[in-house]
Amino acid sequence: MKAVALVTGAAGGMGQAIVRRLALDGFRVVAVDRGEAPLLALAGRLRGEGIEIEPRVVDLADEAGIDALIGGLPPLAALVNSAGVFDERPFFDVSQDDFRRMFEVNLIAAASLTQKAAARMAPGAKVVNIASRAYLGARHHAHYVASKAALVGYTRASAMELAERGILVNAIAPGLIDTPMLRALTPERRAAQLALQPTGKAGTPEDIAHAVSFLAGPAMSFITGQVLFVDGGKSLGGSGA
Template identity: 60%
Template sequence: MTQSSEHPVAIVTGSGGGIGRAIAVRLADDGYHVVVADLAKERAEATVDQIAEAGGRAEAAVLDLRDEVALSDLVLRLPRIDAVVNNAGIFDERALLDLAAEDFRRHYEVNLIAVFALCKAAIPRMQKGGKIVNIASRAFLGARNHAHYVAAKAAVVGLTRAMAMELAPSGILVNAIAPGLIETPLLQALSPERLAQQLALQPTGAAGRPEDVANAVAFLAAHRTDFITGQVLFVDGGKTLGGGLGI
């Protein structure tokens, strides 16, 4: 899809599937030219095809978010950058005493440092009214069996607030979304017993859809929310009201 400076441009990382694909599709519906950034070429192109079939504008950007040179090359070739959605991340489940320092380093590198690196590359290309939305997790409040993931997502929330304060004078707004239990391949891989346990902790009794997170991103990316920055929006079916320690 040919880029046009007339259309706002959004970079969405990890948008080859799941929540990221839903975000990319929603932003394309809202008129953005979406850069589908993903490590997997086939998945990225599938998202682009889905957007194109619906009449939207998108292009694939296949890259490793840990590669700062690739990030710089990406942002420099775009005609403009209006929104950055940092969705890409990794997750695994292990008890605290089964973790090693390397597990923390790996999660921080992908879930946190890559967020910072893309923002650092993109911010000089953004104008007043630009939006950054970081996908954290409800788990940043604390959860069992993935302390490394919890710590990295808590750091994403801290980074979001720090960036919001520093960028506010420039008119660039930064917020985070903390999804709870969402219907993704990770959830589908749970045993029926484990899934039932998780759903029992939901006030709504159900998991959310990727589109629920996408709608929240669209809300924060819109100019009607230009007085919101440094906030964390929970998309968790009310889980933060209480009810247990599961994610």
């Protein structure tokens, strides 16, 4: 019987690559997203490659939906909290509602799902949270930065709490990644972002997927509570964008 990996935000730019990689790694992958059409499109594309996944449409803000999802699956071997939202706003334009939305999706949904999944996980299971290099600080999205910093803090705290159960919890902090979000920027804004990269280029969703594979795989047994930067060296220094 295959080990089960659950990936949220599966229809997103990074989520799709993570789903594909874990399936190729031999997991039975449950791909979760709230958008039915893109999720089914992903399942169809992968089926064309001979890769089968299990798409599940779930709104992670719905606690009953999370309960039904986790209760209907065997104990997870890996949970990847990849679902997230992003928004750019000048500092003085960020409202309380903007903060609430960021924290509800980027932190609370991940924490709720982790708590419910971990209660049934066996020793050796893994949790991987997709944070962001921006948690170190960045301009124009204080609410996003704060939510990802909170996710990193939650990663460290939950790693300590779950160590006695033999569950490893880590985070990945992507930098500038070539996703539809990046391609939607104006050419000028995109060029400005690339100019800040020590490598001079953006990463790929597959770069993130490889990192998830490393942390979520069965061979991993002694890394927990850590943040793995996958950002082409941007976290080494320089002004935030």
